[in-house]
Amino acid sequence: xxxxxxxxxxxYPMLGPQGRPYGWYPFQGIPPPEWMRxxxxxxxxxxxxxxxxxxxxxxxxxxxxxxxxSGEWRRRLFLPRRDTRNALDTLAFYLRVRRHAPAQxxxxxxxxxxxxxxxxxxxxxxxxxxxxxxxxxxGALTSLLGGxxxxxxxxxxxxxxxxxxxxxxxxxxxxxxxxxxxxxxGGRKPDA
Amino acid sequence: MPRHLLTRRTALLGTTALTASACDSTRPxxxxxxxxxxxxxxxxxxxxxxxRLAPELPPEETTPPGKFPEYFISDTVPLAPSGxxxxxxxxxxxxxxxxxxxxxxxxxxxxxxxxxxxxxxSAVASWxxxxxxxxxxHVGADTRAGYVELRSFDAGYYxxxxxxxxxxxxxxxxxxxxxxxxxxxxxAPLRLYSGVKLGYKMxxxxxxxxxxxxxxxxxxxxxGYEWFAxx
Numbered sequence: 001x002x003x004x005x006x007x008x009x010x011x012y013p014m015l016g017p018q019g020r021p022y023g024w025y026p027f028q029g030i031p032p033p034e035w036m037r038x039x040x041x042x043x044x045x046x047x048x049x050x051x052x053x054x055x056x057x058x059x060x061x062x063x064x065x066x067x068x069x070s071g072e073w074r075r076r077l078f079l080p081r082r083d084t085r086n087a088l089d090t091l092a093f094y095l096r097v098r099r100h101a102p103a104q105x106x107x108x109x110x111x112x113x114x115x116x117x118x119x120x121x122x123x124x125x126x127x128x129x130x131x132x133x134x135x136x137x138x139g140a141l142t143s144l145l146g147g148x149x150x151x152x153x154x155x156x157x158x159x160x161x162x163x164x165x166x167x168x169x170x171x172x173x174x175x176x177x178x179x180x181x182x183x184x185x186g187g188r189k190p191d192a
Numbered sequence: 193m194p195r196h197l198l199t200r201r202t203a204l205l206g207t208t209a210l211t212a213s214a215c216d217s218t219r220p221x222x223x224x225x226x227x228x229x230x231x232x233x234x235x236x237x238x239x240x241x242x243x244r245l246a247p248e249l250p251p252e253e254t255t256p257p258g259k260f261p262e263y264f265i266s267d268t269v270p271l272a273p274s275g276x277x278x279x280x281x282x283x284x285x286x287x288x289x290x291x292x293x294x295x296x297x298x299x300x301x302x303x304x305x306x307x308x309x310x311x312x313x314s315a316v317a318s319w320x321x322x323x324x325x326x327x328x329x330h331v332g333a334d335t336r337a338g339y340v341e342l343r344s345f346d347a348g349y350y351x352x353x354x355x356x357x358x359x360x361x362x363x364x365x366x367x368x369x370x371x372x373x374x375x376x377x378x379x380a381p382l383r384l385y386s387g388v389k390l391g392y393k394m395x396x397x398x399x400x401x402x403x404x405x406x407x408x409x410x411x412x413x414x415x416g417y418e419w420f421a422x423x
Contacts, residue, residue, distance in 0.1 A: 011312055047221070
């Protein structure tokens, strides 16, 4: 999805409507590098993107259903009243402000915040994508996200944040290869 | 005879080959990508509501002068042949040839809505013209004509539309833009304009409108672009 999306971006590598580019976007007119792209040309990339968007969405729906039905959401989602304190303490520990790590279960507050954040980003990626696909037929959603060009900016920013999350985890695996197994299996479950 | 017809290696190679051939970027309307395009076309047609309108925008939203892109496929701006007139045919009670004057005597519609290009940019202008549905009534288009084909004098550029999108109240044959007669760069003397399709479906430099029982293709559609292309 990311690679075909970047190939689509090549056709108009700018943010903002014609004649009114967004001043804050630093890469106006600069197409993404070729090795990141899929689909060869605009029509090819659009067909890839709209074919596989369904599978991305189905995958997301299946995951959210699993979270909801298995009760896992209690353990994985960030619940502000429960987790804010722990997230702040963990952050303080990572920043060497605090000497000891706060007590935690399977996930600490900061991890819960990060994973809940990526779920929200995934949802935002799909919603902003729907606006770009059908800005008129889904007019209410278009105005909710601030219009067609705003949705285009959101779609790209979400991609950048998800890429950052992925790169961060790859760096973690390179530094501590053993963490790969725990990322995949979820690690040893506490007895309960 | 091989002991195993389906080894892990042949299965792996077969799957890879199948995926590669089913998702060919140079022929995106064939194979698996083509199957998904037809699925998406049905989904778009089901989502389409002929009463849903693209929002009318305030004058401040108008794209600054000279910044609304001018697209045509000829090497230079196509200019209307002398004695230009629009031929209307196909499944119609009264095949007709209409001059620009005759078109301008039909009820006029004005729009100021956002233009969505397949490339990802948007732009805004006001457009003045006559609804395609009004023209259909004028010539007595048959209800069996489920598609409308539009042809031009721009090096054979053409496209074809599904009837619900073509008969949408914001689909017009435009002869004016931003209060002026249509300029050659924007499709003079007559072009299609609509709030419900991507830009490449809006044929400029019109010569013919045909009401047809089957869809024909289109210049970009024949080269691999999506046929439905609704917004």
